Amino acid sequence: MNKKILNVINKYEGLKGSAIPILQEVQEIEGYISKDTIREITEHTGIPSAELYGIATFYSMFRLKPQGRHIIRVCKGTACHVSGADNLASMLRTLLELPAGENTTDDGRFTLLEVACLGCCSLAPVIMINEDTYGKLASDKLAKILDKYE
Amino acid sequence: MMIKEIKVGMASCGLAAGAQAIYDALETSLPESVKLSKTACIGFCYAEPMLETVDDEGVSRYYGYLTPRDLEGFGKNEPPVKKLIISQKEEAPGNKKLARQVRIATRNSGMIDPDDIEQYVAREGYKALEKVLKEMDPQSVIDEVKNSGLRGRGGAGFSTGLKWQFAHDAQGDKKYIICNADEGDPGAFMDRNLLESDPHAVLEGMAICAYAVGADEGYIYCRAEYPLAVRRLKKAILDAMDKGYLGDKIFGSDFSLKLKVKEGAGAFVCGEETALIASIEGQRGMPRLRPPFPAQSGLWKKPTNNNNVETYANIAWIINNGAEAYAAYGVGKSRGTKVFALAGKVKESGLVEVPMGTTLREIIFDIGGGIKDDRPFKAVQLGGPSGGCVPEELLDTSVDYESIAEIGAIMGSGGMVVMDETTCMINIASFFLNFTQNESCGKCTFCRIGTKRMLEILQKIQAGEGVLEDIDKLETLAEQIIASSLCGLGKSAPNPVLSTLRYFKNEYLAHIEEKRCPAFVCKDLISFEINEEACTGCTLCARKCPVNAIEGVAKGPHTIDQDKCISCGACFDACRFNAVLRT
Numbered sequence: 059m060n061k062k063i064l065n066v067i068n069k070y071e072g073l074k075g076s077a078i079p080i081l082q083e084v085q086e087i088e089g090y091i092s093k094d095t096i097r098e099i100t101e102h103t104g105i106p107s108a109e110l111y112g113i114a115t116f117y118s119m120f121r122l123k124p125q126g127r128h129i130i131r132v133c134k135g136t137a138c139h140v141s142g143a144d145n146l147a148s149m150l151r152t153l154l155e156l157p158a159g160e161n162t163t164d165d166g167r168f169t170l171l172e173v174a175c176l177g178c179c180s181l182a183p184v185i186m187i188n189e190d191t192y193g194k195l196a197s198d199k200l201a202k203i204l205d206k207y208e
Numbered sequence: 209m210m211i212k213e214i215k216v217g218m219a220s221c222g223l224a225a226g227a228q229a230i231y232d233a234l235e236t237s238l239p240e241s242v243k244l245s246k247t248a249c250i251g252f253c254y255a256e257p258m259l260e261t262v263d264d265e266g267v268s269r270y271y272g273y274l275t276p277r278d279l280e281g282f283g284k285n286e287p288p289v290k291k292l293i294i295s296q297k298e299e300a301p302g303n304k305k306l307a308r309q310v311r312i313a314t315r316n317s318g319m320i321d322p323d324d325i326e327q328y329v330a331r332e333g334y335k336a337l338e339k340v341l342k343e344m345d346p347q348s349v350i351d352e353v354k355n356s357g358l359r360g361r362g363g364a365g366f367s368t369g370l371k372w373q374f375a376h377d378a379q380g381d382k383k384y385i386i387c388n389a390d391e392g393d394p395g396a397f398m399d400r401n402l403l404e405s406d407p408h409a410v411l412e413g414m415a416i417c418a419y420a421v422g423a424d425e426g427y428i429y430c431r432a433e434y435p436l437a438v439r440r441l442k443k444a445i446l447d448a449m450d451k452g453y454l455g456d457k458i459f460g461s462d463f464s465l466k467l468k469v470k471e472g473a474g475a476f477v478c479g480e481e482t483a484l485i486a487s488i489e490g491q492r493g494m495p496r497l498r499p500p501f502p503a504q505s506g507l508w509k510k511p512t513n514n515n516n517v518e519t520y521a522n523i524a525w526i527i528n529n530g531a532e533a534y535a536a537y538g539v540g541k542s543r544g545t546k547v548f549a550l551a552g553k554v555k556e557s558g559l560v561e562v563p564m565g566t567t568l569r570e571i572i573f574d575i576g577g578g579i580k581d582d583r584p585f586k587a588v589q590l591g592g593p594s595g596g597c598v599p600e601e602l603l604d605t606s607v608d609y610e611s612i613a614e615i616g617a618i619m620g621s622g623g624m625v626v627m628d629e630t631t632c633m634i635n636i637a638s639f640f641l642n643f644t645q646n647e648s649c650g651k652c653t654f655c656r657i658g659t660k661r662m663l664e665i666l667q668k669i670q671a672g673e674g675v676l677e678d679i680d681k682l683e684t685l686a687e688q689i690i691a692s693s694l695c696g697l698g699k700s701a702p703n704p705v706l707s708t709l710r711y712f713k714n715e716y717l718a719h720i721e722e723k724r725c726p727a728f729v730c731k732d733l734i735s736f737e738i739n740e741e742a743c744t745g746c747t748l749c750a751r752k753c754p755v756n757a758i759e760g761v762a763k764g765p766h767t768i769d770q771d772k773c774i775s776c777g778a779c780f781d782a783c784r785f786n787a788v789l790r791t
Contacts, residue, residue: 140636
């Protein structure tokens with residue numbers, strides 16, 4: 059087992075309510091939570107796999123599939139919505155050639171996520187790519203922005 | 209005047225708008241005689257990136273809309289006059305905006321460096337905690353909060369003092385306090401601003417509360433989507449422990465308090481207090497039946513007091529200035545001030561703190577500067593997914609818990625999203641319902657399935673396939689969901705539909721009977737064509753079209769391939785000759 063993951067589990071040994079922080083830190087290390095990882099956490103902590111899986115599927119930040127190299131977050135907050143966020147999202151899907159139901163590109167370059175609110179409503183509509191924020195966007199600017207990320 | 213100090217606004221909005229680049233550039237270019245520091249959010253988000261200058265006479269001036277080109281002037285003591293937003297000395301466009309506000313919860317926002325505890329202390333910081341510990345017993349603290357009239361700022365509006373009384377009166381050797389910083393309403397960012405701009409004000413409020421109710425341990429449950437807030441909170445806790453404002457035997461008393469930050473994992477329902485408690489305990493965040501209320505049996509089944517960020521941020525001010533001073537603001541049963549996040553189609557979006565009883569019109573037009581592009585106002589959405597849309601004829605409604613509830617919206621946490629004629633009210637209702645439907649934890653059947661059915665009906669109407677009976681079905685479902693849901697999420701989920709049905713029924717009828725979307729939003733009901741006579745062949749629309757659906761040669765008329773067109777409207781917005789027709 060990955061040593062880093064074992065360290066995380068040991069750090070929380072005996073502490074109440076640690077299932078969520080363990081999963082958060084494991085995801086930080088591996089990028090997502092795999093079935094094998096869930097099994098291993100169960101083995102070491104005794105927290106039932108069903109409970110871990112229940113938590114991982116309940117909270118939106120947990121990912122059960124590997125992610126692309128760059129994460130695109132399209133803000134779907136109210137202010138962005140009234141400023142045309144839907145157009146941005148569908149344009150991004152077209153540009154990334156994502157089939158319905160998929161959110162990671164075949165080449166593993168991008169993962170497209172829709173998030174509730176990034177909290178910079180005055181810049182609506184907003185997307186974030188990794189840590190970079192792009193505000194007051196129009197859909198014809200997207201292609202150029204995507205080109206910056208290899 | 210000589211500029212002595214420059215403070216760059218570095219909260220999320222500022223950073224998103226490029227404040228870091230401004231700071232870095234100033235760091236290398238400013239002469240040594242000018243001190244450079246950081247502050248957070250002054251609330252004028254529309255003008256970010258912003259900075260404040262303080263001159264040798266101590267006069268503050270705020271400059272906005274900055275670009276790297278403006279910076280040279282600051283170094284030469286010639287700041288760009290055109291970009292002056294607020295000034296303590298001369299007239300500036302933002303002065304009036306600020307004058308209409310009363311800043312209590314946001315008293316330090318944008319004034320201090322949130323990472324520097326000394327700056328908080330210099331502005332009466334932790335004085336209230338000291339006073340409470342040295343001069344007041346827990347009951348008199350609770351009485352003071354009761355007398356201030358402060359009510360829960362997370363939206364429900366329950367009396368804070370009374371809540372504290374319940375937790376105080378509950379039997380138990382171990383008690384907890386919680387700060388709900390799981391600000392999940394899309395379009396609301398008041399709490400994020402408070403945590404990023406003045407974390408110590410929240411910590412001090414929590415410490416006073418812990419003393420009053422008899423708790424020695426507390427949690428701040430913060431959205432993981434707010435990484436900057438989490439980082440600043442964690443630093444603030446360490447600094448406060450270092451200085452002895454948190455930890456063991458605070459100010460030499462017998463009172464000790466340990467605070468921890470718990471990061472949420474992305475679930476809107478965790479804003480509900482019993483779900484939040486379940487989440488801190490490491491479970492799925494599902495609400496449970498109340499009673500027992502958390503004041504009796506909360507975290508780990510111990511008596512627990514839970515308040516929102518903004519509620520706690522008011523406490524120290526109330527103790528320092530007295531309950532009467534706080535209660536002097538407001539109307540009726542809503543006392544004090546409230547912070548709102550003003551966004552959407554308003555010219556000057558940002559955070560504003562106003563006394564309760566200010567009207568919606570004053571907030572949107574006097575403080576927010578009116579509607580973008582001077583279009584007609586259509587509605588303002590209050591309270592996020594649990595709230596409602598307020599039409600123009602009710603703009604003079606006073607903003608207080610009772611008046612807002614009366615018109616079918618809720619005060620909520622303070623999100624205020626302004627909409628103009630380009631917003632379709634059915635689209636908005638379905639936007640919110642889609643949100644609540646996604647976030648429903650699934651425990652109550654009507655919330656889980658009913659919201660889904662309502663959403664499907666709205667989508668049918670938007671696709672032009674609605675029938676009049678659908679309106680009745682929506683109303684029936686709404687009634688059933690409200691009656692049979694356990695928590696606030698389900699009980700309020702139908703509100704956006706009900707309030708748009710109440711005030712904008714005409715739009716529903718236009719979609720159903722005329723198969724027409726008056727706001728030109730619903731894609732199945734609109735189409736675009738080019739008037740060949742008006743088209744000059746400038747090719748702008750063809751270049752803007754994201755799906756290459758427009759064909760034509762330069763200086764010749766263009767046409768839209770209807771099979772390719774996705775009705776996004778980019779050509780309509782781009783055309784300078786009104787040659788694109790929208791039907």
